Amino acid sequence: MVSGALPGFRDFYPAELAERTHIFATWREVAHRFGFVEYDGPPLEPLELYTKKSGDEIVGQLYNFVDKGDRAIALRPEMTPTLARMVAARANALRKPVRWFSIPQLFRYERAQRGRLREHFQLNMDIVGESDVTADAELLAAAIEIMRLLGLGPDDVRARVSDRRILHGYLLAAGVPDAAFGGVLAVVDKIDRQPRDVSEEKLAALGLGASAVRAVMDVPEQTSLASIQALNVQGGEAAVAEFSRFAEYVEALGGGEYLQPDLSIVRGLAYYTGIVFELFDAKGELRAICGGGRYDNLLKQSGGPDLPALGFGMGDVVLGELLRARTLMPAPAAGLDVWVAFGESAGVSDAMRVSSRLRARGLSVEYALGGQQLSRQLKAAAAAGAREAVILGAPDVAPDEATVRRLDDGHERRVRLDEWIDEAGPAASARSPTHS
RNA sequence: GUGACCGUAGCUCAAUUGGUUAGAGCACCGGACUGUGGCUCCGGGGGUUGUGGGUUCAAUUCCCAUCGGUCACCCCA
16 A cells, blocks of 8 residues: 555545445435435635534544635535525525535544545535424435435334434433533433443433433433323423424325434534434444434524524445445446447548447447457457447448447347448437346 | 554465565456457566564564554544
């Protein structure tokens, strides 16, 4: 490994780029089906766009530098601030609710690990201007539909959903002081990943009594709609009713099989205000595929309009790992339509003329740039994945004729060259769809 | 940022207690094939064994550092 890409960055060879393209195409397809339109912003932003609300500690995880105009610049680590700015600038002019999506490349200066690089592409889908949980259901249904279209079923991927307000009400009712809420969330977030007594000690250190500690330790048990509805939630009754409605809507939108209520889903970002969700592989081997939720106060806090909003981010790295593990990546795209080969009595310029005419008709065409024997040319044609080869200048063939050879079964026919070219075209050569 | 493990052709792996010019398969290029692909046979290119030091008569092998990768923390996307 002499000089590869920077740590945490990827070279996309054709095979890898084909995988990325497959993911992107699916993202765009589903976004389109759900009525979302695509936008984009600059990959470089003022540093303060991220430091303002997120605090200075985020600077340590940013790619940042000072440009030649002495401006503090950052490579964007997330898309939401850009979205907030763009929506805010035209808030009054936009038809609400806004349904926008983007596929930005995002950057984080962190130590790279599996499923977590210093760069990734992330589908962002957001809805701005709708406060009802219909929007939450619509958004999650879109994320689920992406899984389905990629071939990932409910046995592969689960959608865990929770609601900040229900958890808050439950903790209040259990006697957890408001001031300890943030610390308790941090414990809940990793309650399954660390020993029970460690969690209990941390909770006690936050000033929780024995019954409150027990209540917090019960949070991961709340994994059904019924159990959540039965909870004592101080001031969270409306949220529970909304949550029930949300589940009903997701069901109606066809995502019910994936749905898994789980009150212990916290999500790291502090700005979430309501329903939060994450998609993860059912085996629990990988990092989260997707995370999102409602952030009703963010736009206003960012100096923008007071509009309710919600959204999710879905990265290409973990998703790609899961698709490869399940062998759901498509076979490499079909190669060439036609390979133009030339024998003894034809030259490369003849192949060029024929190629040019075929290309003008929309076909994918290649020929041997280095003069090769016919056997080499046909070998190269097969290696390039060509559907058929047209052989020019074969003996016993009239000057205006050529041999067309199907490369899958070797079937050959003689054609009048001009007629054959005139009939060739993308429509006449529709490729069979590729399968995984 | 902390800790642990791992680095040999593009890929997967070899190399007897440290012992000659570090090998193989696949892939790539070419020849047999001056008129028809996938097979076969033959040949070729490609490694300063991640890098830099150290120990030794001798280092792919042992030691240190560094870089990179993986994993767990941290944090999150």
